[in-house]
Amino acid sequence: MTASDTGGVVPALTVADLVAAIPGLAETGIAVDAVSYRTHPGASLTLGDLTDVAEAIRQSTDSGATGVVITQGTDTIEETAYLLHLLHPGSQPVVVTGAMRNPTLAGPDGPANLLAAITVAASPTARERGVLVVMADEIHAADRVRKTHSTSTGAFTSPTGGPVGYLVEGQPRFVSPAPPRHVLPAPVHRPRIGLYTATLGDDGTSLPAIAAQLDGLVIAGFGVGHVPDTWVATLTALAQTIPVVLASRTGAGPVLTSTYGFPGSERDLTNRGLIPAGFLDPYKARLLLHLTLAAGATTHEAAQAFRATANPDEPWPWPTPATTMPRT
Known part of the structure; x- marks a missing residue:
């Protein structure tokens, strides 16, 4: 999201713009293949969009990606992450992140969250955990994370059990073992x-x-x-x-x-x-x-x-x- 000519912020930045704004990414040595998939506010995403994203993740991991990072508006991250978690069979980590403070505000958190998410997605310690949410240097399990505040940079919490890990000096440190994975077949119907x-x-x-x-x-x-x-x-x-x-x-x-x-x-x-x-x-x-x-x-x-x-x-x-x- 960034400023529009008519007032307010709207989805306008490409993923290349986001990656270019990350301080310290080059020093990590992590190669990032940046793809702008769709440009929708989080509130306008559909279940069809997300099943398409799940297929795109499968294609990326089958092609050798070590991990995948999804960026989106924070409105529906808690739901996106769990849906993708149920459809992702691979051992490679998938990390969902976003920003609570857009680039027009002082101290936007997007670059730091994206750097942390990329670091987690590239880490062998995150494998076999399915989909994770990384915000504010905390790592959350997809089945427990919730957005619990409308504006705070600490909006994402896991009320039952707490975070499964943290970013410590720029590296992921997990405090909970990986739970059993539950994966569903690809949808063949669209129930209501x-x-x-x-x-x-x-x-x-x-x-x-x-x-x-x-x-x-x-x-x-x-x-x-x-x-x-x-x-x-x-x-x-x-x-x-x-x-x-x-x-x-x-x-x-x-x-x-x-x-x-x-x-x-x-x-x-x-x-x-x-x-x-x-x-x-x-x-x-x-x-x-x-x-x-x-x-x-x-x-x-x-x-x-x-x-x-x-x-x-x-x-x-x-x-x-x-x-x-x-x-x-």
């Missing part, structure tokens, strides 16, 4: 997945009309996964026709399955066929449900995918593709 958030006093009368247009639904419930009791009959009926996933609107911590027992509690809803999202927040639960259904999954297979993301002992419904390069 909705997200509906529980709010105080909502009686749920609009749910049937909304769900009638959908192939799957994510409910962002209160607390550990609760909804008003007036929703129960509707959600019970919906869960018989489409996959309905129960997440927490809090943004951190898990959805429970067996603690509370009142109508509309997590235990009541899972007994009625709703699928618990585990530690996934509603936005990431929506993407996992979308990609499972896009790959042709049944409701049972989609539920198994959510169980596997919550518990590493649970089997993943699809074979894990062989990585394209051995670990070094």
